[in-house]
Amino acid sequence: MAVAVEEYVDTVAKRLAVMDMSVSEASALGSPVIERIYREAVEMDDCIFRDRAKEERCKKCECDEHDPCPRDYACDHTCNECQKD
């Protein structure tokens, strides 16, 4: 049975809210991988969280790889650069 929209949004928000962390919160988890992902997101002008309509360049390396954010690309064959810089 379909849930009401308000209830659904509330459920999703609760489920995903666990991922909504600051870098220091991510660091406290004890996972070097999670810490790195959140730290780099901030270093790259918060690129995985930002309003992507801004399409700002990467502040870390001044490259274009994050404009638009490569994480927008679903195809694995075109997003190797995600691992760069």
Next chain:
Amino acid sequence: MTQKVRAFTLTLKPAGDGCNLACTHCYVAGEPKKAHVMNPETLHEVLERASEHAERVKISWHGGEPLLAGVDFWKEALEYQSRLPARFRNIVQSNLTLVDEAWADFLVKNRIPVGTSLDGIRDIHDAYRVHPDGSGSFDEVLRGIDLLREHGYDDVGAIACYTKYMAGRLMEVYDAFRKLGISWKISPLIKSGRGDEADGDVGADIMDFAAEFNAMVDRYLFDAHSPRIGTVDNFIADLAAGAKSERSGVGAKRSCQNSNVAIDPNGDAYPCGRFTQTPEARLGNVHDMTFEEIFSASFKRDLAGRNYDTVEGCSGCDYRKACMAGCAHSAWLDNNGDLSGRDGICEANKEIYGHILHVVGSLRKGGVANGSGS
């Protein structure tokens, strides 16, 4: 003339589907083909139109095997780019078996990021990534990586394919990449071309993939010495972005179909590299269309418009803003052209997203014991 877009990605296949290898599960259809190299007129036309369309153009050189076009073709391409107003960046996806001193020198000097296909372990790799005579290519790929490293480039990224042959051995593959020191990604078989024909023999159960992947996640998250596994990182980042989107309403990802086009050697345009094996997906030809017209083609707009609001089953899914309805190409293949159908890997993705949420949630409560950390 309309205003330029800021950036887009162009998948260029300079040697078409031509390849020196004959991998059993290649996304290319039919028998292995000889290289059909793009002629200079078409190359120039593509670059000029791309430069007219966008301020910045990222070219993902793909194939087949793009190095079959020859280093002189590549030099011409980069030289011509330098004459145009757009800023071009180039990356290449190559099997690396053709890399010699000249190629290594060219790629490193021009700072072209390199991705390759590698399954980490010789017998797994050589089961399907073979020459036309059936011999494996593992050692040659590693030799290509070593040559690039000798020239100062130590950042080759690899893509591995989860097959029946790899099933049950993903942790071995993890150890292999860890030892090689190569960042990698992994995906199930793409059911296109020979990969589709071989699916019954090669393709593994996607839920087996999810189970092994999740076990690997448990180890990777606490392994300070592992090279990056881009696929895991992307799952985590997708969830993080989805969480932020849900709370603030910003950051909804766009379909890759809004910013990608693939071009064959004769100038034919397709929605993305994966669609180049689908004649009915042809959007037109760069010799008589601008990129604005290509992006405006009805099929392209249908693909770009596919999202979690249009796909059956997505509206009630917890992970819709993380996965964004998956890959349009996979969905199109898996549902006989019905874009309202789900990506065939959907259920596996849900298992992975759910597992990551569980692990992170437990960690935030202080409830998960560390993995290997070795």
